[in-house]
């Protein structure tokens with residue numbers, strides 16, 4: 417048995433490794449270690465979730481953002497994107513069509529758009545919960561105050577996705593302008609968890625200046641934070657950002673990391689992200705084979721989908737589109753996977769039978 421294989425079997429049984437061991441796996445990544453990790457991670461996923469894949473209807477409800485992250489296509493200073501925001505009735509219409517298609521989780525994601533005050537956003541969340549009481553609402557609207565997170569939770573929001581982006585302060589500074597703060601983002605994550613949200617963190621794989629040492633810090637943070645969800649996807653450059661000419665992150669490294677994360681946190685809800693599907697046409701199924709168990713097809717109105725351009729060539733049609741659930745099912749079936757019309761709560765906080 418090679419040293420790498422020994423590490424993988426220890427990771428699969430102990431669900432942890434030393435930082436230096438994680439670094440070794442990253443630095444020596446090969447087709448062989450990938451295959452060993454992939455089969456251990458999928459076996460772990462099968463043990464807990466079987467072959468079920470949870471679906472979330474993603475509603476990208478505003479591309480207006482007050483922030484200026486260097487990597488993001490909807491950053492404030494990009495003057496070449498048509499901006500839009502959806503009102504409550506359009507969002508409810510997205511939920512109606514999503515509900516019909518079998519979605520029982522709606523993810524409201526958007527830029528940090530000041531139009532969505534607590535009153536406005538709480539009205540939207542409670543409107544969804546009144547109309548679809550059997551559905552979960554996930555928010556992904558960036559950094560807000562503790563009071564705001566609490567009000568949204570009390571209005572009915574169940575989950576919150578806030579990628580930490582990087583667990584290294586120096587790396588954070590190279591990805592964000594001075595008016596944004598690593599400490600604030602990390603504090604937000606702690607507050608979300610304290611309030612009682614099923615909380616998700618995550619990072620881009622291959623973001624500019626990222627080292628394998630940074631990734632080990634990300635993995636260590638994830639292991640200690642114990643999130644219910646982790647979102648990772650390759651960095652993909654956007655032509656209208658300061659990182660336009662930076663190299664794209666690797667889909668192969670992303671799926672390798674999905675397997676490591678599955679083994680570090682066996683019960684985590686782990687999406688095969690749109691960015692992964694964009695970077696590699698087989699990315700989504702490859703992600704699921706590596707231990708992902710969530711997909712988030714797009715439920716936004718057709719006329720705005722092309723405007724939520726976080727990165728170039730972003731997918732939003734075919735099996736990435738919520739109205740094409742049958743196509744998604746067809747793409748999963750040959751591998752023995754199937755989508756389920758269920759809330760798909762975290763087994764860390766809810767018993768798995770909770771429909």
Ligand code: SAM
Pocket residue numbers: 487488489525526527528556557558559577578579581619620649650651652653654691726727
């Ligand atoms: N504004 C919210 C926030 O900051 O959490 C949610 C929306 S934000 C656009 C969602 C995620 O998109 C970010 O956390 C980031 O990791 C990812 N993202 C942004 N630009 C990207 C790019 N160029 N390539 C890949 N992912 C990107």
